[in-house]
Amino acid sequence: MAQLSLSGKVIDTQTGTTLPGATISLNNEVFITTNAQGAYQFRNIRPGNYTLKVSYIGYKQLLQTVAVNGNTSQDLKLTSGNTMTEEVTVSSTRASDKSPTAFTNLNKKDIEKNNSGRGFEFLLEQTPSTVVSSNAGAGVGYTSVRIRGSDGTRTNVTINGIPMNDAESQGSFMVNLPDFASSIDNIQVQRGVGTSTNGAGAFGASINIQTTTRRDSAYAELNNSAGSYGTIKNTVSIGTGLLGGHFTVDGRLSRINSDGYIDRAFSKMKSYFLSGAYYGQKDVLRVNVFSGDQQTYQAWNGVPEEEVRKGNYRYNELGYMEKAKDYYDNQTDNYIQNYYQLLYNRQLTDKLSFSGALHYTKGAGYYEEFKNNEPFTKYGITPVVIGGVTVANTDLVRRLWLDNHFYGLTYNLDYNPSTKLNLKLGGGYNEYKGDHFSNIRWTQQSTTIFPNHEYSRDHAKKTDFNTFLRAEFHPAENILIYGDAQYRRINYSFLGFDRNLNNIQQAVNLNFFNPKAGITVSLNSNSDVYASVAVANREPNRNDFTNSSPDSRPKSERLTDFELGYRYNQTNFSASINGYYMKYKNQLVLTGALNDVGSSIRTNIDDSYRAGLEGNARIRVAKPLTWLINATVSANKVKGFRQFLYNYDTDALEMTQYGTTNIAYSPSLIAGSTLSWAAIKNGEIALIGKYVGRQYLDNTSTKSRSLDDYLITDVRLNYNFAFKGVKNVGVGLLVNNVFSKRYWSDGATYPGISGGVVENYNYFFPQAPINFLASLNVKF
Incomplete structure (x- = not known):
């Protein structure tokens, strides 16, 4: 044709x-x-x-x-x-369609199609250079994402331009916002440094989320999913539509429960989202209030390799009580987080617009755990004498608490003096205050302490100011010259070690300058070629600082990111190819080990890099058949890595010097494919594939400390119909891992020397064999 x-x-x-x-x-x-x-x-x-x-x-x-x-x-x-739209809400932190950087946009239709109840990160699984994992193995509860080999602590996340990353750990925990996808309008994923944004700098990617926007018609929706391992999701959404030509109110209430694939790795989660907006001729005012409440049984250690080799893929060692030969039933993580956002957009003149936000986030929660045979002195307890015998150890139950406040403002001025020039001045100021404290709930042995004995407390404060100026200039109709400069200042006060390894309050002040520049040339109306260079600096996180003394503080990281790409876009075929070289100075790389709450332990590396080639395409093979494909080939290297291993024979650390090795958790090949066939009107069948190459668990390129490559296949079926009184009924079925591939998407390692040889103590996170989620969605 x-x-x-x-x-x-x-x-x-x-x-x-x-x-x-x-x-x-x-x-x-x-x-x-x-x-x-x-x-x-x-x-x-x-x-x-x-x-x-x-x-x-x-x-x-x-x-x-x-x-x-x-x-x-x-x-x-x-x-x-007579009413304004909301495009400017997130425009300051987003790449435009001509920006000289690599990005992927997901619209509401994309999100709804894949929102079956699994964690937020699974919405991103088919974007380039992405690896997703689930602690519980069934996609519900604690889930995580790595983009270009960089984990969540190095991925900047914003919601309506407001930082979401925790100010101390730098991670973003979407488990605290269950079913948040049901209140999202669109997402942009930028890979590499990207554009200047608010919050911690992007060292692998940034994820920019915009929540519910204006819907002119009233609506009510019931969205339900149920499937394997006791997974069930119920969501109710309502909206008034545009009232009096100016007002809207939208709301959502959700709950998600799952038993998890891993033993006892259940999740009990609930959330709500409430939004009200006023639309004027030249301004928009929106208030968002949303919250998430989650309880998850701990599964953050993974499964020991020896249990995996015996076929005990669902084994969970956490909570084991040695004397009772049973498991503690409240070995859980409990957290609630409340968000408040006030967003304002104003068209000041025909050439100048403003967007700003005030925000406050309140988080509080704890994890509870059973500990076997703990020494009294570790908790500041005096040993007791019972029957003439001094008792110095006891089984106990403890809670480790976090109570924090995060608040601030963001702003953006967008100025278009002519069709050739666009200027954006933006930034934000944020403060974080957090209390970390721990108490003992129960002890087996009699002690001198009162109930809920508090044995530690740490108060932390962090301030973060940033401002940036961005310019896009068109010297000719087909040429865009891009410039972006950001200044960021951080002050962080925390409890760390002094030179005698005693706890003292410390403080650091850091100043960063992050410039970016690029050019895009439009070859015609359908294709662009672009190139850019961007610099990002980033501070260490809480664990890096608190585990150090003033003499051994971790260094800040510096990244120089070079990007070169080509984009082609038309109705039946669109494609892009992007090459990148990310040069790091003092990169904080993962050692492969985890601390007592499943967070990764890191170390500074003087010289390292990531280099790769990303490609993706959308092909309309025929009118009912569409194929989305992406692939990334990369080299991720550490130069001169040194590893210290504990020698159990000599009770000392031994150092091994390596040459150039692979960076941990950075597969050299990642690919995704979605082949969708609109077999009948309003119906679709999709065959979804994901391949992830070998991932090393530390930076030594040791095969015995690695995750095997894997290829998994899912099938998604959707059918929509309507009848009188009902706008739409959507029926869906997602069958995950249809060939029951045994694979582990994540892991950890703790190698040591025993008997003169290196022994590997590996942990894996097995993912579930074939499982399903069926959904029924009704819109009125």
Whole structure:
């Protein structure tokens, strides 16, 4: 069939002027923006009827159906609205479609299709360079993501431009926001340093989330999922639509329960999301209040290798009581987090807009654990004499608490003095205050302590200020020159060790300058080539600092990221290829070991790098058949790595010097594939594949301390229909790991020397064999 084009301009109905930078979608699948002259063009499309959706700040959204029977020209006319839209809420922290960086956008349709009840990170599994894992093995509870080999502590996450990463650990724990995907409108994943953003710097990727935006019609939705290992999700969502032409209210209530694949690794989670907005002609005011409450049985150690080799894939050692020969039933993690956001957007003039936010997050919780035969002195308890015998050890139950406050503001000014220049001035100021304290709930032996004896307390405070200026300049219609400079200042006060290994309060002050520059050249209306270089600096996290003394403090990291890529976009075929070289100075790499709460232990490496080639494509093979594919080939290397192993024979540490080795948890090949077939009207079958190459558990490239490569296949079925009184009924089935592949997506290692040889103490996180989630979603 003939390959045709659809082109035209986006025009202000009243003035007749063109509107550069308007967003246009074709059947909600292909997205482009108008150029400096307000023109657009879709190439290589087939004859048929197409729905165009046009959005532009300060104008009413336009939906228009266009019949394409030959090369078609169609101007699109927008009317100035009495209400403003919300595109500017996250624009300051996002890449535009012409930005010289690698990114992937996920719209609401993409999110809904994959929102079956598993953790948020699984929404990202089919984006390039991504590896996802689940502690409990069934996708519910604690889940994690690595992008370009970088874990969650090195991935910047923002919600409506507001930092989400914990100020101390630097991780983002989506388990604390169960079913958050049901309140998300869109996501942008940037790989590498990306654009300047708020919060901790991106050292592998950034994930930018925008929550619920305006919906003009009232609605009610019931979304339910149920499946293997006792997994069940229930969600109720309601919204008023646009009231009086200016107001909206949206709400959601969710609960998710799962037994988990790993023994006792249950999850009990609930959450809510409430949002109210006012839309004026030149401003938008939105208030978001949302919360998550989770209880999960601890599964963060993984399964010992010897149990895996015996086929005990579901074994969980945590909570074992040696005397009772049983497991403690409350070996759990418990946490509640409440978020409050006030977002304001204002069109100050036709060339200048403002967006700002005030935010406050309150988190509190603890994990409870049974400890066998603990020494009294470890908890500040005086040994007791019982029957003439001094008792110095006891079994006990303890709780380790965290109570924190995080608050601040973000701001952004967007200035467009001409069609050739766009300037953004943004940044934020945030404060964190956190109390870490621990108490004893129960002891087997009689002691001198009262109930809930507190044996430690640590108060931490962190302030984080950043400001950035970004410019996009078009010296010619097809050329974009990009510049971005950020200044960031951090002050962190914490309890650490002095030179005599006594606990004392310490403080560090850090100043970072993070410049970025790039260029994009449009070869035609469908293809771009780009290049960029970006610098990022990043502070160590809480564990890095608190495990050090003033003489051995960890160093800040520095990353220089070089990117070179090509993008091609049209209706039936779109593709991109991106090469990157990420050069690190003093990178804090994972040693492979975990601390007592499952967090990774890290060490500074003077010289290391990541280099790779990312490719992805969307191919409309035929009208009902679409293929999405991506692959990353990379080299991730540490130069001159030194490892210290404990020698059980000599009770001393021994050092081994290595040459150039592979960075831990950084597979050299990652690939994904989604082949979807619209077999019948309103129905779809998708075959989903994921391949992850070998992952080393430490930085020595030792095969016996690694995870085998794996290839897994899922099948997703969706069917939608409607009847009188019901807008839509969606029925879905997700079958995970259809071939029951035995694989471990994550792990840890604690090698040591015994009997003169190195012995590996490996732990793996086995993922479930074939399992399913069925869903029923009803919209009114």
